[in-house]
Amino acid sequence: MPDLKIGPAIRTRLGRYEIPAADAYRSLFINLADCAEVLASVFPAKRILEVGCGDGSFAQRLLERYQDAEYVGIDVSDQPGRLFRGDSARASFLSIDSSSFRATDPGTFDLVVVVDVIHHVPHHLRESLLRDVRDLTTPGGHYAIKEWEPKPGPAHFACWAADRFITGDRISHVPSAAMRDRLEGLFGDELVLEARIPPHRHNYLLGYRR
Ligand SMILES: C[S@@+](CC[C@H](N)C(=O)[O-])C[C@H]1O[C@@H](n2cnc3c(N)ncnc32)[C@H](O)[C@@H]1O
Numbered sequence: 001m002p003d004l005k006i007g008p009a010i011r012t013r014l015g016r017y018e019i020p021a022a023d024a025y026r027s028l029f030i031n032l033a034d035c036a037e038v039l040a041s042v043f044p045a046k047r048i049l050e051v052g053c054g055d056g057s058f059a060q061r062l063l064e065r066y067q068d069a070e071y072v073g074i075d076v077s078d079q080p081g082r083l084f085r086g087d088s089a090r091a092s093f094l095s096i097d098s099s100s101f102r103a104t105d106p107g108t109f110d111l112v113v114v115v116d117v118i119h120h121v122p123h124h125l126r127e128s129l130l131r132d133v134r135d136l137t138t139p140g141g142h143y144a145i146k147e148w149e150p151k152p153g154p155a156h157f158a159c160w161a162a163d164r165f166i167t168g169d170r171i172s173h174v175p176s177a178a179m180r181d182r183l184e185g186l187f188g189d190e191l192v193l194e195a196r197i198p199p200h201r202h203n204y205l206l207g208y209r210r
Contacts, residue, residue, distance in 0.1 A: 010166075018083065019083050019085065022055065022057065022083060023057065025162075026057060027199075028158070028162075029148075029155075029158075029159050029162075029199075029200065029203075030116070030146075030197055030198075030199075030200070030203050031197060031198045031199060032057055032058050032061045032115075033061045033064070033065075034197055034198050035058070035061070035115065035146060035197045035203075035205065036058070036061035036062045036064065036065045036066075037065055038193075038195050038197065038205060039062070039065070039111070039113065039144060039193075039205075039207070040062075040065035040066055042192070042193050042207060043110075043111050043142045043144070043193070043207065044110075045066055045069050045109075045110045045111035045141075045142075046068060046069050046070065046110060047069065047070050047072075047108060047109050047110055047111075048062060048066060048069050048070070048071045048072070048109060048110075048111045048112075048113065049071075049072050049073075049074070049109040049111070049112045049113070049136055050062070050071070050072070050073045050074070050112075050113050050114070050115070051074055051098050051112065051113070051114045051117065051129070051132070051133055051136075052074075052075055052076075052114055052115070052116075052117030052120070053073025053074060053075050053080050053081060053093060054075060054077065054080065055080070055081065055082050055083040055084070056073060056080065056081035056082065056083050056084025056085075056086075056091075056093065057083065057084075058113075058115050059071055059073050059081060059084050059086060059091055059093075060084055060085060060086035062113070063086045063087050063090055063091060064086065069090065069111075070090050070091075071090055071091045071092070072091075072092050072093075072094065072109075073091065073092070073093045073094070074093075074094045074095075074096050074097075074098065074101050075093070075094075075095060076095070076096075076097050077095065078095060079095070080093040080094065080095055081093030098128075098129050098132035098133065098136070099128060099132055101132070101136070102132045102135055102136055105136060107135050107136045107137060107138055108138055109136055109137055109138060109141060110137075110138050110140075110141035110142070111137075111141060111142050111143070111144070112133050112134075112136050112137045112141070112142075112143040112144070113143070113144045113145075113146070114129075114133055114143075114144070114145050114146070115146040116146060116147070116148065117129075118130075118145065118147055118174060118179075119147060119148060119163070119171045119172055119173045119174065120163075120167065120169045120171055122170075123172070127186065130182075130183065130186060131186070133145075134186075134187055134189070134208075134210060137210040138210070139210055140209070140210065141209075141210055142192070142193075142207055142208060142209055142210065143207070143208055143210060144193065144205060144206065144207040144208070145179065145183070145205070145206050145207075146197065146203065146204070146205045146206075147173065147174055147176070147179060147203075147204060148173050148202050148203060148204075149173070149175060149176055149201070149202040149203075149204055150173035150174075150175060150202075151202060155200050155202060156202060159200075159202065160173070176204040176206070179204075179206060180206060183206065183208065187208070187210075189208040189209060189210055190208060190209045191206060191207070191208055192207055192208065192209050193205065193206065193207030193208075194206055194207075195207075
């Protein structure tokens with residue numbers, strides 16, 4: 001069966017309404033400004049990396065909260081940061097995977113964030129992505145993973161269906177307990193932040209000190 005992927009077709013038809021439509025769509029599932037607010041209230045940072053930055057929606061919210069920080073967003077997509085409308089003097093976007101990026105950067109970021117990415121990544125690539133995230137975090141710095149709790153219910157069904165058919169990816173969500181166990185088993189770093197992000201308790205955020 002061919003993969004359904006309706007996102008690009010919708011986007012090209014939206015024209016100047018693409019940004020408000022993308023914001024409205026995303027806000028059905030997560031309040032990105034709240035997520036940035038929680039991170040900024042716990043983790044000070046001057047240099048932030050986002051792995052899987054997508055169109056730059058979260059980048060914009062992060063830079064609004066981190067007024068003195070420099071931001072780098074990387075993604076395997078063609079045009080990362082395409083919809084970013086924040087302070088471009090402090091933001092750069094690269095189309096590159098995390099392991100190639102790691103080969104160019106010795107791990108100088110005091111905050112590395114991964115928001116709604118892991119469930120898009122094939123299982124066999126997840127561990128190496130998580131290792132890259134940690135290695136790119138400076139010792140004493142923090143890394144944070146935001147994911148979606150796969151608890152049955154209408155919100156979960158809507159989120160799964162939207163992600164599956166808009167991106168075309170064969171997504172698979174990781175429960176928060178399994179994510180904590182995995183990160184604990186891989187690195188043993190201290191869990192210093194555990195939060196839920198509105199508007200759904202499905203949105204969990206885990207933050208670690210490297
Ligand atoms: C739902 S978007 C999230 C974008 C952004 N983090 C945000 O919250 O606005 C998921 C992104 O993960 C990216 N992605 C998927 N697999 C990836 C990988 N192996 N490495 C980096 N990014 C990846 C996709 O290209 C997509 O842009």
